[in-house]
Amino acid sequence: MDSSTLWAKDFSYPPRKGNELDILIDGQAAYAEIAEAFKTAKRFIYLTISFGTEDFMPVPDTGEILFDILRARQNDGVDVRMVIWQPENKTQDTIPDPSPGKISGVNEGVGSILARWDHAKGYYGWYRSPHNHFEPFYLTFPAKLGCHHQKTYVMDDGNGGYLAFVGGINPVQAYWDTTRHDLLDVGRVEKGKDLLKGLEDVPPLHDIFYKIKGPAVADVLANFVERYNGASIPHKDDTIDAVSPVTAGQIPEIPNGIEVQVLRTIAPDTYPNLPDGDRGIRELYLNALGAAGEGDLVYIENQYFFDHGIVSEIHEAAERGAKVIIVLTSSPDEGLFQGEVESILEKIAGYEATFQILSGHANVGIFTLGNYVPDPRSDGKNIISETYIHSKTMAIIGKDGAIMTGGSGNIAFTSMWFHSEMNVAFIDPDKIKSWVGRLWAEHLGKLEDEAAALIANPEDALNAFRVQAKGNKITLEDLSTPMGHVFEWGEDTKFPPRNLARIDLDAVLAEKVTVAKA
Helix, strand or coil: CCHHHCCCCCCCCCCEEEEEEEEEEHHHHHHHHHHHHHHHCCCEEEEEECCCCCCCCCCHHHCCCHHHHHHHHHHCCCEEEEEEECCCCCCCCCCCCCCCCCCCCECCCCCCEEEEEECCCCEEEEECCHHHCCCCEEEEECHHHCCECCCEEEEECCCCCEEEEEECCCCCHHHCCCCCCCCCCHHHCCCCCCHHHHHHHCCCEECEEEEEECCCHHHHHHHHHHHHHCCCECCCCCCCCCCCCCCHHHCCCCCCCEEEEEEEEECCCCCCCCCCCEEHHHHHHHHHHHCCCCCCEEEEEECCEECHHHHHHHHHHHHCCCEEEEEECCCCCCHHHCCHHHHHHHHHHCCCHHHHCCCCCCCEEEEEEEEEEECCCCCCCEEEEECEECCCEEEEEECCEEEEEEECCCEEHHHHHCCEEEEEEECCHHHHHHHHHHHHHHHHCCCHHHHHHHHHCHHHHHHHHHHHHHHHCCHHHHCCCCCCCEEECCCCCCCCCCCCCCCCHHHHHHHHHHHHHC
């Protein structure tokens, strides 16, 4: 696997050497680190927000809300700024421009948080995929279907260095979760809401953030400055343009660090310096999948699955002998996570058709995840729920190399062509194998060493997922205990409703505390 052929070359940021990268799996780990970084920064904290709520609690046990933490840091003299997506239509779990009102402590003059809101662009042009698996068609998507979908946090580290977080977990309480995906975990319920109703409304959710130190941080920072200064609702009477405090060349490489590329999707004509936009995420996907073949493992987690070009390349990789394991959300538009726009776009793209060229392929397995807890109302039975897959992750592992990417970009033509997105990509076989092993341990319910051992034989890995998924099918009917968390993906897999009536959450919590102490 020749790394020089895998990086995106036609778009904005080059691969940078000398970085330290860590994976933060699920909301508890991610937002504990992000909240700590907020509190240690001394100079600046810059945020890009797509979906978000003002009362999000990064660490639910503390009861502190995100905006209170940021207001306190601004009062300490830290330069706190944010650029926020402004939907064209009213959209759930967003923070709309409050004009002519105010958010307390935001855009209130000297010493306040500085915020700008930004309308997204649409896309007009031909949508083509390689290998002629799908007919090209002309896309006509107005701006009201666009989204500034990035989720990034970048700041100084309080010790002369710089730090960035790039991922997919929105600052919305329903997106916070632990690796246990306990469907009775009240940390996922919005502050002040009825706990049982909140838990019934939203499934547990799996997602990832990446923590970056080193020169690649400067690209996350440059993206923020470009978006903030180019925002369509700049509140110029209350805010001033941002100036990047550091460039990539001014951040020292970390000894024995790894090469990282910051990737984006930006719609054409969004910023003066990018008249053609940026489709670096899609380019890297196509490059990496195009290099996969016999003996290689392709592992994908994603919320959506309707980019014809990427699906075509997955098919071609499988035809060349690569083993492909895909973990998708069971129903990507159900419950509070329903996206009207995505539902429309899925129909336009022929969502079902994207699976036809992969369905039944001997080298491809498509799965989803579920979770369970003993039902305190009925001995011997479980409450079983889907786990919502919000992760946007791909790892390709071969005998002579590996590449991994993740962030906010879905496998959807929206994310690959005109929604604002940010991913990171890196080439480090040891790190990638370790992290995929951690993910599989969570999903398969195995020890990390046992899960990681499957990576050495992609066929064994694919069979392990298939066997568990097939065996777990019956548990959806009799509510018995599943083996691990892997289920078959498709219309035949129907998770039961989360009916939590008459559950005493106080008693459940007390029992958990007792067990933990024991």
